[in-house]
Amino acid sequence: MALIIRSSAIHAAGCYTTTRIRKGARVVEYTGHRLSKVEGDQVYDSSGVTYLFGLGDGSVVIDGHSMAMFINHSCQPNCETEEIDGRVWITAIRNIAAGEEITYDYCLYDGGEDEAVCNCGAEKCRGTMYSRAEMKSRRAAREKAAAPRGRRSAGRRKARRKKSLTARAAGDAIARAT
Numbered sequence: 001m002a003l004i005i006r007s008s009a010i011h012a013a014g015c016y017t018t019t020r021i022r023k024g025a026r027v028v029e030y031t032g033h034r035l036s037k038v039e040g041d042q043v044y045d046s047s048g049v050t051y052l053f054g055l056g057d058g059s060v061v062i063d064g065h066s067m068a069m070f071i072n073h074s075c076q077p078n079c080e081t082e083e084i085d086g087r088v089w090i091t092a093i094r095n096i097a098a099g100e101e102i103t104y105d106y107c108l109y110d111g112g113e114d115e116a117v118c119n120c121g122a123e124k125c126r127g128t129m130y131s132r133a134e135m136k137s138r139r140a141a142r143e144k145a146a147a148p149r150g151r152r153s154a155g156r157r158k159a160r161r162k163k164s165l166t167a168r169a170a171g172d173a174i175a176r177a178t
């Protein structure tokens with residue numbers, strides 16, 4: 001694949017392909033150091049931007065360090081992420097033309113008080129980069145916090161801009177567990 005990084009209308013820099021990519025092709029691997037979730041939280045607790053990708057049940061994260069970390073989120077993406085034997089691949093879910101920006105759905109979770117506003121511009125933009133399951137659990141948490149009994153545990157977590165990226169299935173599993 002011939003990928004380049006240049007400025008993007010979605011957010012800062014983005015990853016573009018200079019050649020056509022066929023549906024189903026592996027575009028790039030999400031590579032980087034593997035950290036435990038606890039280590040990732042320690043390293044990035046006070047950091048503005050992180051590029052963490054949660055593996056499996058979320059106990060291990062990849063600290064992005066390659067082309068793939070520049071790929072922006074879209075609510076109507078042209079790629080998806082696949083976890084295969086502990087490695088994460090960005091795979092085309094449709095044919096992609098030369099010059100297109102590569103995108104996938106971040107399905108964020110564990111973002112603290114960050115609203116993770118989405119600016120993808122897609123027709124069906126859901127307004128946030130959180131997964132649907134995460135949005136549901138956050139809504140439930142807010143409602144619980146509004147009730148007097150839930151106040152104890154609500155709103156204590158530090159806001160963190162955290163790209164804890166995870167494949168859809170894994171994100172859903174984590175959202176259910178929290």
Ligand SMILES: [Zn+2]
Nearest residue numbers: 075118120125
């Ligand atoms: Zn969007």
